[in-house]
Amino acid sequence: MLARRIIPCLDVKDGKVVKGVKFRNHEIIGDIVPLAQQYAEQGADELVFYDITASSDQRVVDKSWVTRIAQVIDIPFCVAGGIKTVADAGKILEMGADKISVNSPALADPELITRLHDTFGQQCVVVGIDSFYNEETGQYQVHQYTGDETRTQVTAWQTADWVKEVQQRGAGEIVLNCMNQDGVRKGYDIEQLFAIRQSCAVPLIASGGAGESVHFKNVFEQADVDGALAASVFHKGIIPIPELKAYLRQQNIAIRD
């Protein structure tokens, strides 16, 4: 049976793993390669490396760490951040990444998703979506350039519409980051993820809000997501991955041993 995936996300800034609260105040957690190796050994099913500086800055970002990770890691990994063109994506994939994830550049140029699909195939095209629940309007809205709070902006897209659009353009997986929950560890946004699941025929990964093991159980059982992504609970050792996986197996959730 296909297992649900536990996915540590490593936010990368200037070659270091960092974590901020609600996208702010980034603090350094550690070096990329040893952390990645540690997670792989602990039973992470996949890793996501998100270069949070890349989409916001105009400068060319050093991605040589992708090769260093590919050399030591024997589980799949995805690289996100700063991929604006087919050529950018090609370089990352050649360095050994299994998937590339696009977010802000896809909002600026939705055709990018189509070109990535046509060049590399659907299986390696992930679209990340930063979705914010606006309490005043009661709507989920897609935000852009969230790596830099001075440039973060609301787009015209409602989340459900963008989810449909990116699938039509050839996305092979969607990571839905629920911004209201990010970094506060009160649980995933089950309501939103459940709603999006209904119109998502490709794998859907939940992001934002994990604080306790039960949050993972809930999001798998109640929102039927294929994977759950988390950062701080893993980086800070709040939830050890082996214990989390043992707990989820006990709850009869399909989890890789």
Place this chain on the structure above:
Amino acid sequence: MAAQQIVIVNTGCANISSVKFAVERLGIPVAVSDDLNTIKKADKVFLPGVGSANAAMDSIHKKQLVSCIQELTQPVLGICLGMQLMVEKSAESLNDSTPCLGLIPGQVKRMQVDELRLPHMGWNTVTPIGDAPLFKGIDSGSYFYFVHSFAVALSEFTMASCQYAMDFSAGIHKDNFFGVQFHPERSSDAGSQLLKNFIDL
């Protein structure tokens, strides 16, 4: 054993470095090549691939590697799309179908998975059939990493099966040709054992 020549066929696809790194993690040197003589002389040959069957076959034709691969007599391991290229034809095509290398009887068809998601992406359990040499020392039901939307049906050439709404070939084998639908280079300990088994053939 004297050092083997291990060659990864440079199909022009994107997962070549991850296959190369996985073999190197076993402490075994490996070359990436599209040179006919280098491929012919190798002790073991990997045929990697991601992307679409038509694009990969185009690339193999352009590099004039079709008959070279068909005439190989040493063990050859196709990975993911590389495995799909080993059968007769693929429904993944801009036209009706893409003719493949015809090394193993079979066809690649789009998976029928009802309400489940495609691509079939993630870790799934694999059941080896009989005493398949590539699965020596690997427990039945071990997890391997898959990413694909097309698959080869079960047949007499199936060496391992997997289930995702339907049963399909996780691995196929005929003579010196072996193929796996999953990515051993990304399948943790079970994957590296399988790669080691192939190299030890």
